[in-house]
Amino acid sequence: MTPTRGDLLYSREGTYFGIAAEVPQSTRVCLGQRMVLIRPNSETLDFRFLRHWLNSPLMARHISGFRDGSVAERLNLPTIRSLPVLVPPILEQHAIAEALGTLDDKIAVNERIAATSRALGIAQFDAACAAGSRNVTIGSISSMLLRGGAPSYTEDPAQTTVINQKCIRGGRVDLGPARKTVTAKVRLDRILQKGDMLVNSTGVGTLGRVAVWTHDITATCDSHVTIVRPNPAAIPVMVGAYAILAAQPEIELLGEGSTGQTELGRTKLEQLPVQVPVIEACEALASQLYRLEERSKAALDENQTLTELRDTLLPQLISGELRVEEKNSSA
Template sequence: MNGWIETPLEDALEVLIDYRGKSPQKSETGIPVISAKVVKSGRILDGIEQTIAPEYYADWMRRGLPQVGDVVMTTEGPLGEVARLDETSARYALGQRIVTMRGRERVLDNGFLKYLLMSSGIQERLQSRATGSTVAGISQKSLRSMPLPLAPFAEQREIASILGALDDKIELNRRMSATLEDMARSLYRSWFVDFDPVHAKMEGRQPAYMDEATAALFPDRFGDDGLPEGWAVSSIYEISRVQYGAPFKSSAFNAEKNGRPLVRIRDLKNQQAGVYTTETHPKEYLIQPGDTVVGMDGDFTPYTWCAEPSLMNQRICCFVPLNERDHAFVRLAIPALLKAEEDAAVATTVIHLGKKDIDTFSVVLPPSSILHAFGQRANPLLSKMVAAGIEAKTLAALRDSLLPKLMSGELRVGDARNQIEEVA
């Protein structure tokens, strides 16, 4: 660690803005509020629900205004989640249990600060200074006095550049995946929910974004049942089988990667097996990249699996198309079915999904020629989405392996760049 020094955090900061003490007045619409629950895994999550009225912003933000590049950190519930503000989020309001930090010029680079706070060594220091028996939190005084290992400023910027480039690529892949899924979802809705091609032909128009051969597959009228002529409502089992997870013994779980990766309900959102198991179960099923998997308790969100093949634990199911041609159709038909089931379950306060519930699932099915045409368009979109998700996982694993080594001085910048080039 040639040239590295340790200094209290406050000596390396130009600004520390702390909005703890009370919560801002909420409004139905307005300026988004950065709260502890939206800072996760190095970024600020999309879809922030809490807002404040624009006219209240100046009154609430009297303790200081954030700037682009500032680092925000959660101080409790949970402690130590970190993100960096961009041009959009720097205009948001700061909520309770959040502090905002800005490094002193030519002493502490903000990018370096973000990754330093994310490193295992500093996370351990944060936890060691935390108080609270139920929810761990850190006082401003304790945070300010926490010692930080600082590389020479030029090296800080190089380290931040290396790790930031990986994060930028991960974020690009995430946005690309979301765009591809939105495109596939829009196409599904147009064809099989709004029946746009049928309405267009009824009105004597050429269906939008469709060649004549594909348009010819659609009818130009609706039947008495309200569906396009020749279409029908059929059981989900006409196009898909459902595979259920097996009850693996928790006594065989381990974090040392002995055996095979196992996915539990809690692991679905992170798209990563949470444990490994040495057990072999007669009813086991190995989900593959691209599979549609669903948790059956609490939240019936469908996920397209974008990680290594993994075993499914109990209370997870996988919808497997009977014909690979229908892969995208099955994936895009499932959300509405699950949403209806979840709404019904919430009304009765029983948030569980069972085989009897899935047995009632039905979908609008067109002739096989239209399913084939849809698959030709939508399947490649989902395939690219899965590829982007897998690449993001690889890049995140590389970032996570480099982070502690760079932040401890164990790995030099040049060696880190070589490792990245080998993966790229």
């Protein structure tokens, strides 16, 4: 299928349940069974406005808990067709889309900064290993390797954040899918520390994904995630973290068990060999990696603020509580 300008893809189940994205015009696409194509009528509905609406917290609350014959969240086509959309006049939609699009542009810039910083870190780690390396095991450079605990979920925002497998993607932790667990029931050794590596440890397609913990909040992990804490007495924390990042393809192959019930055992993870630079190179490399991770964190922290601002503005713009200047032609 060749998309036209304004086509949206909408995920009706799975990891990206309830997320809409514009289809790049230059890309031919084939829809998977978890995806739906939405083609708005451009005379009455600005596709950028619709994308913001579908991705808003208002819509997320509306579709939360949808079930279609299984324990997984799923939207069927009749439900998607009946999703409510508050539609201002088309010129007002254009203006709202332009205003929110400015925030989207800044968010995209920050995402590129974070991605570039991580890519530079990986390049520096690889270069250090190429200049001189040694083989160690994950267990030998770790002070702790422990599965998270079974959460006691709560809706109290003051309680401890609990990270699940959906949060771990692209080497980073996205707090969006995280939930809260009762703080009093969290073991102290499961409270995350900066530089901890989080490893998805169950399930086909998720097992083996890793991420570096860099957030400043109090958090833990559920029982589907393994916490690997690099030992600073054996290796600088950030160098150990990058070594485990580099080993993700090998970690993904360590699962055992039947389809759908695949598990990553602690012993296999401990014994996995990884390559790290020679000791003499580690301190300087750690300093470089730390600075790059801080640059990434600053960009992504700003994105969190911008995202919250965007999500706050949308209902205010739709209700007329806030107004933006309308243009006489569509963008």
